[in-house]
Amino acid sequence: MTADAPSTRDSFRRLQPISTPGPVSTLPDRVWTEEDWDRIRRGYRARDMDQKWNVFAEGDLLFMHRSWTGRGIYEVSFAPVTGGGRRIVSAVVESDPERYRRTGDAYDCLMMELIISAIVLGEPAAELHDRFRELHAATPGGNDLPAAAAKHSALGPRSDS
Numbered sequence: 001m002t003a004d005a006p007s008t009r010d011s012f013r014r015l016q017p018i019s020t021p022g023p024v025s026t027l028p029d030r031v032w033t034e035e036d037w038d039r040i041r042r043g044y045r046a047r048d049m050d051q052k053w054n055v056f057a058e059g060d061l062l063f064m065h066r067s068w069t070g071r072g073i074y075e076v077s078f079a080p081v082t083g084g085g086r087r088i089v090s091a092v093v094e095s096d097p098e099r100y101r102r103t104g105d106a107y108d109c110l111m112m113e114l115i116i117s118a119i120v121l122g123e124p125a126a127e128l129h130d131r132f133r134e135l136h137a138a139t140p141g142g143n144d145l146p147a148a149a150a151k152h153s154a155l156g157p158r159s160d161s
Contacts, residue, residue, distance in 0.1 A: 007043030007056040009063075014070040015054075021075070022095030026105040028113040031085040036121060037078065044120045052156035055120050060086075064115055071099055074112050088112065107135055114155060 009015060032040065043056035046067035054065045064074040073094050078086040093108050094100040102108065110131055118125040 006041065007045045007054065009056060009058065011043075011045060011056065012054055012065070012070065015063075015065055016069070016071045018072040018075060018092060018094045019099060020094065020096040021092035022102070024074075024091040024093050024105055024108045024112070026109040027088045027091060028109055029087075030113060030117075031081050031087050032078075032116070033085050037086045040078075040116060040120055046156070050156050051119075053115055053119055055115065062116070064112070073100055074108070074115070076112055076116075103135075103139060107139075110135060111155075119155065 005011075040062065041057040044053065046052065046054055049068070052067055054067050054070075056063055060078045062074075062076040062078065063072060064076070065072050071094065074091060076088050076091045079089040081087050091108075091112060093102065095102060110128065114125060114128050114132065117123045117128060
């Protein structure tokens with residue numbers, strides 16, 4: 001696969017679909033430009049062990065899988081917006097606690113946007129990182145693990161680009 005080749009389902013050796021899909025009721029408000037959407041559709045493939053996500057699109061559906069396990073965590077549907085761009089219109093998350101420990105819709109909403117913005121698009125996403133730290137601190141037990149370690153565990157190093 002060349003650097004310019006899009007990631008597809010066939011780009012990954014072991015993918016596991018979401019076993020117990022649960023709706024995410026809180027969705028990002030962001031409208032991604034058509035240029036962003038072209039880049040998002042190309043997906044993202046983890047290059048080493050520290051990178052946590054593999055992402056690919058099929059039509060208007062974006063799939064986000066953990067890179068080590070291949071487990072599907074998020075499936076996100078995009079739709080065109082009047083005036084241009086695309087927005088997330090629905091999403092599901094893995095709800096089996098043996099496969100993914102959900103924290104809540106606010107966390108999942110933030111994670112979906114962080115994966116797309118910071119990892120797939122490689123944006124600095126400083127405001128999203130700040131929100132992650134705030135949400136982490138407000139989570140029961142959030143002070144047991146420093147926010148930077150939690151963010152690295154959830155997102156990997158590319159999120160700090």
